[in-house]
Amino acid sequence: MAQGDSLQACNFRTTDGKACARSVNEDSQYCSLHFGYDRKITDEILDNPRFATDFQAVLETHDGDWRGFIFPHGIKLPKKITFKVNARECRLASFDLKDVVFKESVDFSDAIFKGAFALRSTIFEDIVKFDRCRFESSVDVLYVQCKKSASFYRADFLGRTILRANFLASVNFNEVVFHDATIFSGWRTVSLRASSLISVNTVGFISVGSKPSVGQMIRHLLVQTRNSISRFAQCFKNMTVNAAKNIHRRLMAFHRRFAKADPDTQIYRVFEGVGELKGVVFMKPDQTLFSEVNLSKVYFSGTNLRGVRFLGVKWWQPNFKRNGLYDEVSIQLSTDGPYRHLSLPILEETCRNARVALEENRNFNAASDFYVAEMEAAQAQLPGFMRHFFSVNALYKSVSNYGTSVATAIRMLVWLYLLHFSASFYLELQSGTLPQMQQFSEQAIRSIKVLLLTPDPKFANVSTTQSWFDIVLRLLGPIQLAMVALAFRSRIKRH
Known part of the structure; x- marks a missing residue:
C-alpha cells in the first residue's frame, strides 16, 4: 500500500466464508490481490499494476494464504518457498516457474490457469494438489520432481500437455480429461567421469664447464647414466600406463556393447510410486504418447487406451511373471469376494482395450500377455467347476495358455x-x-x-x-x- 493511504478491512470472502484478513484502500472495494477478473464482462484477467508490490509483501511475511488471488501476467516467485501455500480457487493469467523448490505442501485446487502453464526443474518436497483445476492453454511440466503424493483429480487439460515429471510417491489422475495432444515422458541424466591424468616428471641436465677435471667428468658421467636410466624408466612407465589404458578402454568398449544398463545414467520413469489413471479420457488418443514410463504400478480401470501409443514402457508384473495391469494384481489377488466379482468385468474390458492398443503399436509380445489377462478375467467370472475344468476357457488355458505359450x-x-x-x-x-x-x-x-x-x-x-x-x-x-x-x-x- 502507498504511504498515507487510509485503510479498512477487505470485504472479500473466500469460499469457506472467511473474510480476507488484509487491508485495502477506502476507494477500493477489494484488495489488489483479489482484483482484476470479471467473468461477466471479459472472462479475462486484467492488468493490475499494484498486485506485484502487494504480493511481494505477502511473500516477505511468509503468508501462504493465497485463496482467490487473481494473478496477472509476469508474477515471479522466489527460488525457495519454505511455507505452506493454499492457493485454492485462484485465477492465473499465466504460470511460469523455473528452478523453484517448494519445501511445504502446495494446494492449487479449483484454480483456473488462463494462459500457458509451465514448470521447469521444479521440486515439490511435500504434498501438491491441482484437483479440479482447469488448464485452458498449453501445459509444460518439464523435469519436475514430486517427492510426496501429487493429485490432479478431475482436472481439465484443454491445450497441448507435456508431463515430463517424476512422481516418487502416489499420484492421482483419476477422471482427468485431456482435450489435446498429451505426452507422459520420462527422461535420463548422464553424469560424466573425469579420468585421472598422469603427470610426467621432467629430468634436469647438469652443465659441465669448459675445462672439467677428472672428478667432474666422472661425476658428469654418473649423472648422465642416472638420467638415462631415469628417462628409460619413465618411458617404460608411460608405455606401460598407456598400454594398460588402451586395454582398459577396449575392455570397457566391449562391455559397453553388450551391457544393458549404464551406471552413469539415471532414468526417471514418471511413475515411481502408485499411479491412478482411472476413468481418464483422452480426446485425441492418436496424439497421446507414453514414453519411457513405468506403468507396472498404475491403475487404468475405466480408461480407454485404444489408439494411445507406447514407447519404451514397462508393464512387468512379478506376481504373474508376465506383462499386465496393476489393476489385475489388486483384483485377482484380492481376498474380498464381492469386490473381486464386481471388478472383474471392468478388468476384462480394460485389459482388452490395452491389448488392442498394444496390437496397434505392433507390440505383439506384450499384447499376448494382455490377452492372457483378458481371458483370465473372463474365466474368473465363470461359476464353480466351469472356472477350472468344464469350460472352453479352462481347456484353452491348459493346452496352450490361451494360444500364447x-x-x-x-x-x-x-x-x-x-x-x-x-x-x-x-x-x-x-x-x-x-x-x-x-x-x-x-x-x-x-x-x-x-x-x-x-x-x-x-x-x-x-x-x-x-x-x-x-x-x-x-x-x-x-x-x-x-x-x-x-x-x-x-x-x-x-x-
Whole structure:
C-alpha cells in the first residue's frame, strides 16, 4: 500500500466464508490481490499494476494464504518457498516457474490457469494438489520432481500437455480429461567421469664447464647414466600406463556393447510410486504418447487406451511373471469376494482395450500377455467347476495358455505322446512277452506315426483297446499340433 493511504478491512470472502484478513484502500472495494477478473464482462484477467508490490509483501511475511488471488501476467516467485501455500480457487493469467523448490505442501485446487502453464526443474518436497483445476492453454511440466503424493483429480487439460515429471510417491489422475495432444515422458541424466591424468616428471641436465677435471667428468658421467636410466624408466612407465589404458578402454568398449544398463545414467520413469489413471479420457488418443514410463504400478480401470501409443514402457508384473495391469494384481489377488466379482468385468474390458492398443503399436509380445489377462478375467467370472475344468476357457488355458505359450503347447503335445506310448507298451507287455529294446523302439515309432496320421500296414491288426487309444491320439494330436503352431504365430505376429 502507498504511504498515507487510509485503510479498512477487505470485504472479500473466500469460499469457506472467511473474510480476507488484509487491508485495502477506502476507494477500493477489494484488495489488489483479489482484483482484476470479471467473468461477466471479459472472462479475462486484467492488468493490475499494484498486485506485484502487494504480493511481494505477502511473500516477505511468509503468508501462504493465497485463496482467490487473481494473478496477472509476469508474477515471479522466489527460488525457495519454505511455507505452506493454499492457493485454492485462484485465477492465473499465466504460470511460469523455473528452478523453484517448494519445501511445504502446495494446494492449487479449483484454480483456473488462463494462459500457458509451465514448470521447469521444479521440486515439490511435500504434498501438491491441482484437483479440479482447469488448464485452458498449453501445459509444460518439464523435469519436475514430486517427492510426496501429487493429485490432479478431475482436472481439465484443454491445450497441448507435456508431463515430463517424476512422481516418487502416489499420484492421482483419476477422471482427468485431456482435450489435446498429451505426452507422459520420462527422461535420463548422464553424469560424466573425469579420468585421472598422469603427470610426467621432467629430468634436469647438469652443465659441465669448459675445462672439467677428472672428478667432474666422472661425476658428469654418473649423472648422465642416472638420467638415462631415469628417462628409460619413465618411458617404460608411460608405455606401460598407456598400454594398460588402451586395454582398459577396449575392455570397457566391449562391455559397453553388450551391457544393458549404464551406471552413469539415471532414468526417471514418471511413475515411481502408485499411479491412478482411472476413468481418464483422452480426446485425441492418436496424439497421446507414453514414453519411457513405468506403468507396472498404475491403475487404468475405466480408461480407454485404444489408439494411445507406447514407447519404451514397462508393464512387468512379478506376481504373474508376465506383462499386465496393476489393476489385475489388486483384483485377482484380492481376498474380498464381492469386490473381486464386481471388478472383474471392468478388468476384462480394460485389459482388452490395452491389448488392442498394444496390437496397434505392433507390440505383439506384450499384447499376448494382455490377452492372457483378458481371458483370465473372463474365466474368473465363470461359476464353480466351469472356472477350472468344464469350460472352453479352462481347456484353452491348459493346452496352450490361451494360444500364447509355446512351451505349454509343446509340453501338452509331449504328454499326449507319452500317454499313448505308455498305454500301448503296457498292452503289449500284457500279452506275456518279455520286453525287448526292439519292441520299445518300434512302439515309440508307431506312436509318432499315429500322432502324425501316418498309416502303417505292419500294425494293422491290433486289439480293440489299442484301436481306441489310436483314435484318441489321432483326434487330439492334430489339434495340439495346431495349438503349437498358433502359439508360435502369436509370438511372432498377430493380425
